[in-house]
Amino acid sequence: MLIELSIENFAIIDRLRLQLGSGFTVLTGETGAGKSIIIDALQAALGARVGADVIRGDAAAASVEAIFELESGERDALGDLLGDYGVEEDDTLILRREVNASGRGTARLNGRAVPVGVLSAVGAALVDIHGQSDHLSILRRDRQLDILDRFGDLLPLRSEVATAVRRYASARRDLEALAAGRREAEQRLDLLRFQVGEIEAASLRAEEEDDLAAERNLLANAERLTQLAAGAYEALHEEGAAIERVGEAGAAARDLAAIDAALAPLSERLDAAMVELDDVAQEIRRYRDAVEYDPGRLAEIEERLDVLMRLKRKYGPTLDDVIAFGRQARADLEGVEHIDERLDELQADVASAEAEAGRLAEDLSHARAEAGQRLTDEMGAALQGLGLKGTAFSVELARTERPDGLPVGAQSYAYSASGIDTVTFLVSFNPGEPLRPMERVASGGETSRFLLALKSVLAEADRTPTLVFDEVDVGVGGRRAHDVGQRMRRLAAGHQVLSITHMPQIAALADRHLTVVKAIREGRTAVDVRGLEHEERVAEIAEMMSGTGTEAARRNAAELLAAARRDIA
Secondary structure, three states: OEEEEEEEEEOOEEEEEEEOOOOEEEEEOOOOOOHHHHHHHHHHHOOOOOOHHHEOOOOOEEEEEEEEEOOHHHHHHHHHHHHHOOOOOOOEEEEEEEEEOOOOEEEEEOOEEOOHHHHHHHHHHHEEEEEOOHHHHHOOHHHHHHHHHHHOOOHHHHHHHHHHHHHHHHHHHHHHHHHHOHHHHHHOHHHHHHHHHHHHHOOOOOOHHHHHHHHHHHHHOHHHHHHHHHHHHHHHHOOOOHHHHHHHHHHHHHHHHHHOHHHHHHHHHHHHHHHHHHHHHHHHHHHHHHOOOOHHHHHHHHHHHHHHHHHHHHHOOOHHHHHHHHHHHHHHHHHHHOHHHHHHHHHHHHHHHHHHHHHHHHHHHHHHHHHHHHHHHHHHHHHHHOOOOOOEEEEEEEEOEOOOOOOOOOOOEOOEOOEOEEEEEEEEOOOOOOOEEHHHHOOHHHHHHHHHHHHHHHHHHOOOOEEEEEOOOOOOOHHHHHHHHHHHHHHOOOOEEEEEOOOHHHHOOOOEEEEEEEEEEOOEEEEEEEEOOHHHHHHHHHHHHHOOOOHHHHHHHHHHHHHHHHHHO
16 A cells, blocks of 8 residues: 655645545535645656656655555556566665656656556556546547457456467468468469579589689689699709709718817707708609699689679679579468468468457357456446436447458457457436446536546455545535445455545545645745644544534534444444
8 A cells, every 4th residue: 555655746746645445535624725636646647748847846856655564466567567676675665756847757666767667567456546527538438449358357367368369460461471372473484494504503602612713723723823833843953953962062061060060069950951952853743743724624614613703793793702692582482382381271270369369259259248247336336326326337249240251150259458348327306217438428427426436346356455535526516425435436446545535424424634835935936744632533523524614513523523433434
């Protein structure tokens, strides 16, 4: 539940700390005292859109902090979302929102910065705020479908339907795309066969071009290579050449070493050089003798390189690209050659997906019918309790017919992510009058009571722990305000309920009574909230009843509180 709300520099609130508890709490006060501003601030902490216009007068920024105490089920429900943003699960959750003069701001969960959308998602799981503007949303047909699914706890099944419908729609798109492209694919068949045949017949290797270029270089320069090798051999091994001269030097070194032993290493090095030079000379000779000029092989290489060049011009800048193109062309060819088989597979996929979507949509539709009947029955009891004995309510379900042009034999209803149903809430405020859609007859005080009955019934089925009612009793007469308060009190048995009200009959039934008053501090308007004890509560309710604090009004207020205590007991 919400245990504390701290507000700073928000609208006319300079600094406010509101401590709350379980059960049923009411906030009262004169019009314009700032009650709805408190709710606006709470909504900001819960991720609602706010701008710089909410910042109080000369302040640089506004901030709101809401502290929640979580039970184990609520921690489990929020666990994944909190974990995604590194927020540790704890018994306490702090939502904080700050807005600066530029309109930019920050959102934090337990001190960790998060996107505002995360506050919104967490807030939706913790608090449900019912305001006067909600009346308009309940009148919308699409909203009524959501309300029924929420009331019947059907959102998990609806999610399954949405998944199945997406799979069905995807399979149909694939089938239609393949069928539409069949003619074009068949026209490409000859081209693909030619491309695959040309590339595969070439038996390409990625490194082949480099190998052939190296071999061509050798063959094209065979004569020059022979001449160079012969020259090198002659320089080493002919009469008077390097090897002979080194041999002479070696003989002289041996004679020197015989006289001066210190020169023996030089003699050995010259002997080794002699052996190495002779070995090099022999290698060069063998290379010279092996060089062969082969015009035929050179022509073959030139022809093969020309083939590779033509393939690269057509299919890619490198042989790797040509090979990759060939693989893809082979895959495309096989796809075209087996297109009928693929069409059969996709048709089977469509049929399977449609059957699954149809089964789940039918299950959802039947479950909605049952939930609609339960909602109708519970609304009947709620309307009686609010004095609307002549008012009738019903939930009408209709299935959306499919448009023409869809496959023969397909399910006869149009699928959407929300199933196959449309939902309309029907109401009649007068006996004998036909039931009509709510938006056609919604007006006046009876409508306010009717919508309050609907909200209270829905809230009883809602798992959201904290429920806030922001002046939803507007238009409710004094005679029925007690019944409205009783419904809110019953809700407080399973929820934390906070209500802003102008009705003394409702305020008298609350477990805790807070009053919102304007104050002047340092020449500026500010807002205070005070918790009322018994005598203060009598005085507040007396003013709510008569607008004055006369002794007669106080007696009436005391009697109202006493009667409320008896009802509670």
